[in-house]
Amino acid sequence: MGQSSSAEQASSPEQREVEALAASTGALPVLQKAFSAIADPQTKAIPLGSLKRCFELTYEIPTCETIKMPKEFPTLLNHLGHSLVDLFFIAEKGGLCWIEFLRGYTRCCGRTAASTSFNNLSRLYEATVVKAGLPAKLRFETDDDDCKMSGSLCPSDVLMLLSMCWVMSWDSQNLRSSEGKGNYCLPDINHLVQSAVLSCTDHDGDLDVWNGDISGLDIELPSRKFHMWALKTVPNLTDCLLQFIHARLRDFVAHEDKLESPCSSLNDVSSTTVCNTNLLTPGRAWALSLTLKGSMKEEILKACFPSDTDATNENILYRSSLHGRGLNRFWSNVDGYTGPILMLIGATSGNSNPDDKDTRKWIIAALTHQGFENKDVFYGTSGSLYAISPVFHVFASLGKEKNFVYSHLHPTGRLYDPHPKPIGIAFGGSIGNERIFMDEDFARVTVRHHVVDKTYHPGSIFPSQGYLPFEARVLEVEVWGLGGKTAMEIQTSYKKREELFTEQRRKVDMKTFASWEDSPEKMMMDMISDPNAVRREDR
Known part of the structure; x- marks a missing residue:
């Protein structure tokens, strides 16, 4: 129908314009x-x-990991599809013609500035809130895409907005990977909510980010500050809306011979422990995916929306609780992997007893766009640091220096080094003043103030970091490969080659030592009896 309509009105400049805009996507x-x-x-x-009906979602009371979801959230999702159509698609009396259909799509999914895309997402949330009968707190001056946003959000609004985006992302992945079937709970994204609250308000000294859920607090986040936080911390959040719309339309085409709409039901949502034993939980993986593009994003989404536990764990190169602690154990698992690598470090500060209420656990991460190398200098082409938990922050490359990663084992072939280099793994800073440094036993991690680092953006790696170097006890270390099957196959070939070389070096050709004249024992005795004698090797 769309193709025939295009042929009938091919001479229309208006149609050619909207088709060109749609084609650009x-x-x-x-x-x-x-x-x-x-x-x-x-x-x-x-x-x-x-x-x-194409964009309709049905959602009953969800089960979450650990976060308290507002009771209005299921009602909000039930009105998402209708609000999307009413907001972006303008129909005439007879329905939505081909030109208006394209205009509606480009209005919400067209190539535009990031700020405009986030405005569209905010307008969709506000329209859905109004249609669900909830109080609207955001205001827009006009209906244009580049309209100014005002008003405020409370932490529970931030939680529902982010959870709405997660559901759209889950839906698009679910339609692509299976046939509309899945059994996942809403992940814990409290670290994202706390990041928004701390970045948009002046209450950071009064908020307890360690032991509580601040999504229920009565705090107002100015809309413009929240807008800036989203563009800086989760720049790809608006992709959730684009992927949802495109996946629904694509799935409708795949099921066009069926009478019912392809809308999936999210009623059967129950708690799952898949990936929750990892440092990289689905909620943390999704937060990281909002900062990435391309193949790395697709690989990390496997941990966010796991369809199979074994397939998900294939990306784990190393886990200290499984493979053993220490640089040597780590190296035996990551050596030969040349793709992007994500390392997560779980640590604790406070008392040594992890069950003590004063003990504070936090997680940080580093993303390198290349594999680890055994060097006594910093190396790398690009990368990012992350504060993962309890508050999510991103520290991208600053562009001044290139001290992205340092990974140094014990030097071989040297008996004495007057100026030994540190043995361990580090990110940012300089040798001796690393931004993050983990010792060779993976027992302690030292975090320094960002003033020593000109590679990554400034900021606190964990809450209340302070200016002095801080040493913490390492609880767990995880390394995930984000290079896909190609990088894994290259590493497998590399390991097989190394095993072959090692086996060859172990083998001894006994035929060489068949006679006394050629044996090493006779050679040693001849050297002792007459060390100045000329031998064949010296000629």
């Missing part, structure tokens, strides 16, 4: 098939009811 073929599948053959237009 790469979705024009899908849009043509979707229009043909949804449109009424008689009117050659899409009834709004059919389009709303």
Whole structure:
């Protein structure tokens, strides 16, 4: 229908313009098939009811990992699809024609500035809140895409907005990886909520980020500050909306021979322990994915939306509780891996007893875009540091220095070194003044103030870090490979080669030592009896 409509009105400059805008997103073929599948053959237009059913979600009371979800959240999701259509797609009396269908798509999914895309996401949340009968706290001056946003959000609004984005991301992944079937709970994203609250308010000294959930506090976050926080901390949050819309339209085309709409039901949501034993839980993996693009994002989303536990764990290169602590154990598992690597370090500060209430546990991470190398100098081309828990922050490359990663084992072939280099793993800073340094036993990690580091952006690695170097006890270390199957296959080939060389070095050819004249014992005795004698090796 869309293709025939295009042929009939090919001379229309208006149609060529909107088709060019849609083609710039790469979705024009899908849009043509979707229009043909949804449109009424008689009117050659899409009834709004059919389009709303295409984006419809049904969600009963969700089960969450550890976070307290507002009771209004299921109602909010039930109105998401209808609000999306009413906000972006403007229909005439006979329905949505081909040109208006393309305009609606480019209005919400077109190539535009990040600030405009976030405005669209905020307007969708505000429209959904109003349709669900909840109090609206955001205000927009006009209906234009570049309108100014004002008002405020409370922490529970931030939680529902982020959870809404997670559901859209889950839905798009679920439609692509399975047939609309899945059994996942809402992840704990309290670290993202706390990051927004601390960045947008002046209450950081009064908030307990260690032992509580601050999503229920009565605090107002100015909309403009929240906007800036999102663009800086989770710049790819708006991709959740784009992926949701595109996946739903693509799935409708795949099921166009069925009478019912392809909307999936999220009713059967129960708690799962998949990946929750890892440092990289689904909620933390999703937060990291909002800062990444391309293949690295796709690989880390496998930990966020695991369809199979064994397949998910294939990306884990090293875990200290499984493979053993120490640099040597670590190196035997990551050696030969040349793809991007994510290292997470779980540590504790306070008393040595982990069960003590004063003990504070935190998680930090480092992303390198290349494998680890045994060097006594810093190396790397790019990377990022992350504060993961209890508060999420991103410290991208600053562009002044390139001291991204340092990984040095015990030197070989040297008996004495007057100026030995540190043995361990470090990120940022300089040798002796590393931003993050973990010793060779993986027992202690030292974190220094950002003033010593010109590689990564400034900021506290964990709450209340202070200016002095801080040493903490390491609880767990995880390393995830984000290079996909290619990097894993290269590492497997490398390990097989190393095993072959090692086996060859162990073998001794006994035929060489078959006679006394050629034996090493006779050679040693001859050297002792006459050390100045000329031998064949010296000629």
